[in-house]
Amino acid sequence: MHWLEATYHIQSNPGDIEARAEALAIEQSIEMPPSAVRQPEILREILARVESIAQVGEGIFRVVLRMATDTTAFQVPGLINVLFGNCSLQEDIELVDFHLPPSLLSAFSGPRFGIAGLRQLTNVHDRPLTCTALKPQGLSPTQLAELAYTFALGGIDIVKDDHGITNQHFAPFAHRVRAIMRAVAQANAETGLNTHYAPMLAGSPRTLRDNLQIARKEGVRMVLVAPMLIGLPVFHEMVEDLGMAVLGHPAFAGNRMAPALMLGKLFRLLGTDATIFPNYGGRFAYSTQTCMDLAQAARAPWAHIHPSLPVPAGGMTVERVEEIVGFYGLDTMLLVGGNLLAAGDHLLERTQAFVQKVAASVEKI
Amino acid sequence: MHWLEATYHIQSNPGDIEARAEALAIEQSIEMPPSAVRQPEILREILARVESIAQVGEGIFRVVLRMATDTTAFQVPGLINVLFGNCSLQEDIELVDFHLPPSLLSAFSGPRFGIAGLRQLTNVHDRPLTCTALKPQGLSPTQLAELAYTFALGGIDIVKDDHGITNQHFAPFAHRVRAIMRAVAQANAETGLNTHYAPMLAGSPRTLRDNLQIARKEGVRMVLVAPMLIGLPVFHEMVEDLGMAVLGHPAFAGNRMAPALMLGKLFRLLGTDATIFPNYGGRFAYSTQTCMDLAQAARAPWAHIHPSLPVPAGGMTVERVEEIVGFYGLDTMLLVGGNLLAAGDHLLERTQAFVQKVAASVEKI
Numbered sequence: 238m239h240w241l242e243a244t245y246h247i248q249s250n251p252g253d254i255e256a257r258a259e260a261l262a263i264e265q266s267i268e269m270p271p272s273a274v275r276q277p278e279i280l281r282e283i284l285a286r287v288e289s290i291a292q293v294g295e296g297i298f299r300v301v302l303r304m305a306t307d308t309t310a311f312q313v314p315g316l317i318n319v320l321f322g323n324c325s326l327q328e329d330i331e332l333v334d335f336h337l338p339p340s341l342l343s344a345f346s347g348p349r350f351g352i353a354g355l356r357q358l359t360n361v362h363d364r365p366l367t368c369t370a371l372k373p374q375g376l377s378p379t380q381l382a383e384l385a386y387t388f389a390l391g392g393i394d395i396v397k398d399d400h401g402i403t404n405q406h407f408a409p410f411a412h413r414v415r416a417i418m419r420a421v422a423q424a425n426a427e428t429g430l431n432t433h434y435a436p437m438l439a440g441s442p443r444t445l446r447d448n449l450q451i452a453r454k455e456g457v458r459m460v461l462v463a464p465m466l467i468g469l470p471v472f473h474e475m476v477e478d479l480g481m482a483v484l485g486h487p488a489f490a491g492n493r494m495a496p497a498l499m500l501g502k503l504f505r506l507l508g509t510d511a512t513i514f515p516n517y518g519g520r521f522a523y524s525t526q527t528c529m530d531l532a533q534a535a536r537a538p539w540a541h542i543h544p545s546l547p548v549p550a551g552g553m554t555v556e557r558v559e560e561i562v563g564f565y566g567l568d569t570m571l572l573v574g575g576n577l578l579a580a581g582d583h584l585l586e587r588t589q590a591f592v593q594k595v596a597a598s599v600e601k602i
Numbered sequence: 603m604h605w606l607e608a609t610y611h612i613q614s615n616p617g618d619i620e621a622r623a624e625a626l627a628i629e630q631s632i633e634m635p636p637s638a639v640r641q642p643e644i645l646r647e648i649l650a651r652v653e654s655i656a657q658v659g660e661g662i663f664r665v666v667l668r669m670a671t672d673t674t675a676f677q678v679p680g681l682i683n684v685l686f687g688n689c690s691l692q693e694d695i696e697l698v699d700f701h702l703p704p705s706l707l708s709a710f711s712g713p714r715f716g717i718a719g720l721r722q723l724t725n726v727h728d729r730p731l732t733c734t735a736l737k738p739q740g741l742s743p744t745q746l747a748e749l750a751y752t753f754a755l756g757g758i759d760i761v762k763d764d765h766g767i768t769n770q771h772f773a774p775f776a777h778r779v780r781a782i783m784r785a786v787a788q789a790n791a792e793t794g795l796n797t798h799y800a801p802m803l804a805g806s807p808r809t810l811r812d813n814l815q816i817a818r819k820e821g822v823r824m825v826l827v828a829p830m831l832i833g834l835p836v837f838h839e840m841v842e843d844l845g846m847a848v849l850g851h852p853a854f855a856g857n858r859m860a861p862a863l864m865l866g867k868l869f870r871l872l873g874t875d876a877t878i879f880p881n882y883g884g885r886f887a888y889s890t891q892t893c894m895d896l897a898q899a900a901r902a903p904w905a906h907i908h909p910s911l912p913v914p915a916g917g918m919t920v921e922r923v924e925e926i927v928g929f930y931g932l933d934t935m936l937l938v939g940g941n942l943l944a945a946g947d948h949l950l951e952r953t954q955a956f957v958q959k960v961a962a963s964v965e966k967i
Contacts, residue, residue, distance in 0.1 A: 264885065267738035268764055269940035274738055276745075283740035308739060310769040314804040314831040318766060318853050322831065325856035326886055373632035373639055374673060375648035380641075399633055401683060404675040439679040441839035442807040466679040466687065468833010474806035488683050491690035492857035520629065521691055551688075575634035 239306040242288065242336040243320050247298050248329035258287045258300045261330065264323050266304060283308060299333075306337075311344040313470040313507065321494060333495040335502070342540055345473075350482040350510040351543025352536070352568050358458060358482055359394045360431050364599045365562055367592055368395040368484075368548060370574035371417070374402045378413040382420035384584075388577070389424030389432035391588025395570070396421065397461045398437035400486045410436070410448045418455045435459040435484050439466055445475060457481060463488040464504055476508035484548065485509030496527050501534025505545040511570055516549030516561065525564070532565055548572050555591045562598035571595055604671040607653065607701040608685050612663050613694035623652045623665045626695065629688050631669060648673060664698075671702075676709040678835040678872065686859060698860040700867070707905055710838075715847040715875040716908025717901070717933050723823060723847055724759045725796050729964045730927050732957055733760040733849075733913060735939035736782070739767045743778040747785035749949075753942070754789030754797035756953025760935070761786065762826045763802035765851045775801070775813045783820045800824040800849050804831055810840060822846060828853040829869055841873035849913065850874030861892050866899025870910040876935055881914030881926065890929070897930055913937050920956045927963035936960055 243265075249257045266285035267274060274280055288301040309315040321332045337345075348354070356362050369388050371381045381402075388396045396417075404410055414436050421434045438448055438460045445467065452460065460479075463486040464472040476483060485504045492499070500514045512535050515521030517528045532547040549561055550572035561571060573591055580587035608630075614622045631650035632639060639645055653666040674680040686697045702710075713719070721727050734753050736746045746767075753761045761782075769775055779801050786799045803813055803825045810832065817825065825844075828851040829837040841848060850869045857864070865879045877900050880886030882893045897912040914926055915937035926936060938956055945952035 260885070266766070267740070268735075268766055269737045270944055273940060273944035273946065275946070276740070279738055279740040283738060307770055307772065308766065310771075310804075312769060312805055312809065314806075314828070315768045315770070318768070318804070318828070318831055322765070322828070322853035325854050326852055326861075326880055328856070328887065370633075372634045373644055373648060375632070375641065375644040400687070401631070401633055401673065403680045403683070404677060405672055405680070406675075407672065439675075439683070440677055441679075441835040443839060444677065444835075463679070463683070463687070466683055466835075468836050470806040470809075470831075471833050471836050474808060487691055488687035489690050489857075491693070492854075496691075515691055520625070522693065575638060579635055579638035581638065581640065 239338050239340045240303045241306050241309070241319075241338060241341055243302050243304060243332065244334040245300045245302070245324070246293065246331045246333050247300050248296055249298055250296070251292070254290055254298045254300075258290055261300065261324060262287050262302050265302065265319055266308060268323070306341045309341060311341060313473045317469060325492060328493070331493050331495060332498060334498055339540065342542070345506050345542070346508065347506055347542030348483070348508055348510040348545045349476065349479070352546045353543070355482055355510055355546055359433060361394055364596050365565070365567060366394045366546065366570035367595050368397060368570050368572040369393050369577050369588070370397050370399045370572070371402065372399040372574055372578060374399055374405060375407055378408050378416040381408060381413060382416035385417045385434060386420040386424050387584050388588055389421045389430070390428060391585050392428065392430055392592040393432055393588060395433050395435055395459065395484070397435040397484060399574070400437055400461060400463055400488055402437050403439040404444065411451045414451055414455050414457065418457065433459045435461045437461045439463065442471055445471070449479070452481070459484065461486055462509070463490070464507060464509065465489040469507060473507045482510040483508060485512040487514055496523060497530035497534045501531040505535055505542065509545055511546035511548050513548040513550050513572060515551035516553055518557070519550070519552035521551050532569075536568060544568070546570050550574070555587060555594060558591065558594040559598045559601060562595065562602065566602060567599065604703050604705045605668045606671050606674070606684075606703060606706055608667050608669060608697065609699040610665045610667070610689070611658065611696045611698050612665050613661055614663055615661070616657070619655055619663045619665070623655055623667075626665065626689060627652050627667050630667065630684055631673060633688070671706045674706060676706060678838045682834060690857060693858070696858050696860060697863060699863055704905065707907070710871050710907070711873065712871055712907030713848070713873055713875040713910045714841065714844070714908075717911045718908070720847055720875055720911055724798060726759055729961050730930070730932060731759045731911065731935035732960050733762060733935050733937040734758050734942050734953070735762050735764045735937070736767065737764040737939055737943060739764055739770060740772055743773050743781040746773060746778060747781035750782045750799060751785040751789050752949050753953055754786045754795070755793060756950050757793065757795055757957040758797055758953060760798050760800055760824065760849070762800040762849060764939070765802055765826060765828055765853055767802050768804040769809065776816045779816055779820050779822065783822065798824045800826045802826045804828065807836055810836070814844070817846070824849065826851055827874070828855070829872060829874065830854040834872060838872045847875040848873060850877040852879055860895075861888060862895035862899045866896040870900055870907065874910055876911035876913050878913040878915050878937060880916035881918055883922070884915070884917035886916050897934070901933060909933070911935050915939070920952060920959060923956065923959040924963045924966060927960065927967065931967060932964065
């Protein structure tokens with residue numbers, strides 16, 4: 238018999254929590270009254286069980302359930318459904334962690350590149366990586382390529398599309414990827430550096446397939462993907478034989494799963510090599526604790542699953558580089574977007590300042 | 603110039619709401635400081651705009667944004683991203699509605715069968731439809747087929763898989779669908795009725811393709827799908843040439859989009875012919891208002907988009923049939939699962955009672 242564990246925070250009165258926990262165990266497994274189940278082996282082997290209940294705050298309880306791994310069918314939709322299918326509709330329940338036994342974990346390969354692979358790809362071994370975004374959407378492929386050229390000249394490791402740039406007519410995937418890959422190659426030839434361009438991949442399976450073919454042809458080694466926008470099972474299948482590193486984007490991923498679990502652990506399990514998330518003190522309200530938990534979930538040792546690189550983002554500035562590196566340490570990617578572009582005509586200089594600050598920050602760790 | 607409208611509820615101090623609304627408009631479009639944008643046409647044509655702000659409750663404001671349709675790329679991931687990509691990560695923001703102009707709406711076909719098609723398929727024109735679920739997971743194909751046979755004998759219109767039954771080894775898709783389709787066909791031959799079986803479709807694109815092929819071969823006319831479990835763009839593409847009616851399941855769809863918008867409007871836009879949701883007074887906490895809004899979003903006239911059938915569910919009982927039909931009216935499907943199974947040896951009688959209650963309820967509308 239194999240079991241996985243799922244941990245929830247449930248808002249409840251102390252007097253109701255046992256019944257709530259039992260109801261959750263039923264909801265996430267047999268979804269019918271146990272008294273109406275006529276097969277004792279189903280109650281024994283399929284019905285989820287309450288492992289523990291502990292109060293963790295005023296009216297908040299930590300409930301650990303044990304679920305039969307077989308109920309996941311060892312596939313992504315089954316896993317998500319067992320963990321957070323129906324109970325995603327119950328606003329007083331948050332999924333905060335899961336633990337998969339080896340038999341289930343072995344169905345997942347996690348990041349194919351991971352931190353080590355990203356470092357090899359970018360040839361950066363002794364400092365945090367740097368990243369910026371091509372913005373705003375509405376620019377033509379030529380304009381985006383000009384920006385990318387300047388960023389690459391400035392020595393940024395990874396230049397990614399703004400995640401809002403998908404397949405709009407003003408910058409179609411094929412034209413945009415070709416123009417930007419050439420611009421970056423030209424800058425690399427001039428600097429002797431190794432900047433990579435990560436285009437945004439978004440679409441239905443058919444669009445993804447077409448765009449991946451284009452990306453391969455153009456020599457793309459790294460892509461930006463929002464797993465929740467395209468769907469987790471599609472993402473997981475796509476990564477299988479992708480052969481490119483994956484930067485995970487959090488768009489559409491806010492859903493009462495703890496951010497550390499969703500963007501750190503789950504995205505990693507499904508194969509993001511690096512995971513972008515809203516850093517504390519930016520445009521979003523994540524706390525330092527949430528951010529540290531997330532980085533930890535992305536990087537901590539975990540069976541055969543490679544670590545994934547945390548990418549704090551969302552309104553970061555060049556001025557904060559030292560603080561951010563101090564907080565996250567060496568195995569981090571710094572993503573500064575709008576704050577570079579705000580330099581206008583001094584884009585190259587601001588980019589260089591960003592790159593130099595990151596390099597210098599290492600000595601202070 | 604074409605614009606779509608998105609409506610949010612934002613928790614805010616009155617003094618901050620204008621700045622919050624402007625920040626949201628930037629977040630969901632250009633995602634960088636407007637002052638750093640060097641192309642005036644992008645500020646004019648791409649930057650989202652705040653259309654209106656109105657207080658709707660204590661510290662809650664209704665904010666309507668106008669976004670450029672072009673930014674959606676006229677594809678599902680682009681649309682979702684524009685509406686609720688990054689701001690899904692901001693816990694004080696809820697997406698409550700959207701309005702698409704004809705140029706964008708024409709990219710979507712909505713339900714292929716809709717209410718009229720479901721009525722034709724089931725040959726039920728003058729009463730609400732009835733539905734039940736094969737449970738619990740863990741049963742073998744033979745056991746599930748026996749249940750389905752009894753339900754069909756009892757005269758249920760639609761017998762669906764429990765949504766937790768995906769591709770587990772104890773009831774593999776191919777065996778299960780074959781066994782249940784035969785059992786239902788046999789019951790139909792005996793009763794002269796027209797019960798349909800809707801198997802649960804879940805998986806990566808590859809699994810979906812394989813399972814659909816099996817379903818087609820077995821003559822399946824109707825499937826159960828959780829669009830969020832498989833991913834919205836995959837779902838939308840799959841419906842294109844599906845040729846089967848789709849029952850939408852809400853698993854994994856809780857995410858601070860208003861339920862009426864997510865399960866009513868968006869699922870319908872993407873093609874669910876019927877949408878299952880947690881009814882008020884069941885295992886979930888939806889209010890009567892939420893449920894009525896949802897039914898309204900599913901059924902209201904909407905350009906070329908067929909209406910979708912509301913399916914209140916989640917712990918419903920035979921005893922409540924009359925009340926539920928009174929609340930939702932004729933164009934409704936009643937889904938009772940565990941409450942039928944709880945009848946044990948009297949499953950057929952309870953099923954017949956359910957069916958008769960629904961038929962009788964019509965006179966009281």
